[in-house]
Amino acid sequence: AQTVTQSQPEMSVQEAETVTLSCTYDTSESDYYLFWYKQPPSRQMILVIRQEAYKQQNATENRFSVNFQKAAKSFSLKISDSQLGDAAMYFCAYLQGGSEKLVFGKGTKLTVNP
């Protein structure tokens, strides 16, 4: 079974600085998708960014970018120019191609200090 590991239960960053959240996954498949979701205190799960495994180019969404290392099975999230509103739980998730089963990591709680 596929597993997703987020090794940092908690991280903190100063406002306006950059932070990187780590994620590794275990799979023997070649067709899959990776996601980062954000869960602020409001509890809403918000999709931050998506990466297809077949794409070599790292996905970017405004201040959010990923470092996708397929061989190393690593999928880290970089948040640039951190804002107070970025404070949340961040979940890394894996989806095998052709499957509906999204597998989540245990999450990283990000604190943004003013």
Add this chain to the structure above:
Amino acid sequence: DTAVSQTPKYLVTQMGNDKSIKCEQNLGHDTMYWYKQDSKKFLKIMFSYNNKELIINETVPNRFSPKSPDKAHLNLHINSLELGDSAVYFCASSQNIAYEQYFGPGTRLTVT
């Protein structure tokens, strides 16, 4: 307009009761899901429906029964509630399999 909505957002009930959580999506998606988030924030899929057909049924007690009256709705009925059922339940939908999933606001269920 809310894309994926759930009702109620909060539910407090006593052990042994039966309760339902409703979910509706207006995104025109074909696939809907139920997830459970425990007290440690761990999210795990419970069920998945594609075009009203059950696709995924993880190891969930029989007391949990999903029902999909149409493609836009997926309800979760829970019988004989137990203390361990206390959690946040999320509904989600996706255009099809292997697409990103969009989540509802969650229902916090507290069983006393």
